[in-house]
Amino acid sequence: MKPNRLVLALLPVALLAGCASAPSAEKQAAMADEARKTAGGLIQTLGGELKAAMTTGGPANAIGVCKEKAPQIAAEAAQRTGMKIKRVSPKNRNPKGVPDAWETQALADLDKRLAAGEKPETLDTWAVVDAAGGKEFRYAKALVTQPVCTNCHGPAENLSPEVKAKLAAEYPDDKAIGYAPGSIRGVLSIRKPM
């Protein structure tokens, strides 16, 4: 009798542990799909805003889009989806844009896959990881440098004097220059508890 009762008593614990350790493949796939859609939407919206600001006032005018609009657009999407969203880079401009260990590994993987010939538009990666409160879904989408990006992230000689002056004033610790088109500028990083 006793062992049976023990087994029964432990069953819910075992089931719970099972749930926590392995979210179903369907749930993971659905989460990846949602992250991909959210990232795609954000990139499109931000790209549109950037283009519009560049056309009206050139790159110096568009700095405000990257500074204020990007976090604002991300915050709106975060509220809608319950995801945490940020942009990070090993050579960050925003002092808060430093990648953590998972993001650093993701960046290294994405760089390798890009070098191996994968298409930049669809270059992303995701994983379910252990976090303090349980399992967490993590997603990273490569933000690949396009010619337009080099106005503000390219080699120093690509940057206009106005852009240089504005960046120096607003980002004294800026590391985000020297990028050539086709290289990964950073990642859009998304996380959500599972």
Ligand code: HEC
């Ligand atoms: C008009 C200037 C400008 C252009 C053009 C521009 N950026 Fe930025 N970018 C910035 C600024 C300013 C920041 C810092 C924003 C902030 O304060 O969070 C930034 C930040 C970033 C970040 C966040 C990581 C970091 O370094 O802080 C990424 C990633 C990024 N840009 C990618 C791109 C990509 C990819 C393109 C081209 C599609 C691009 N940017 C075009 C000015 C620009």
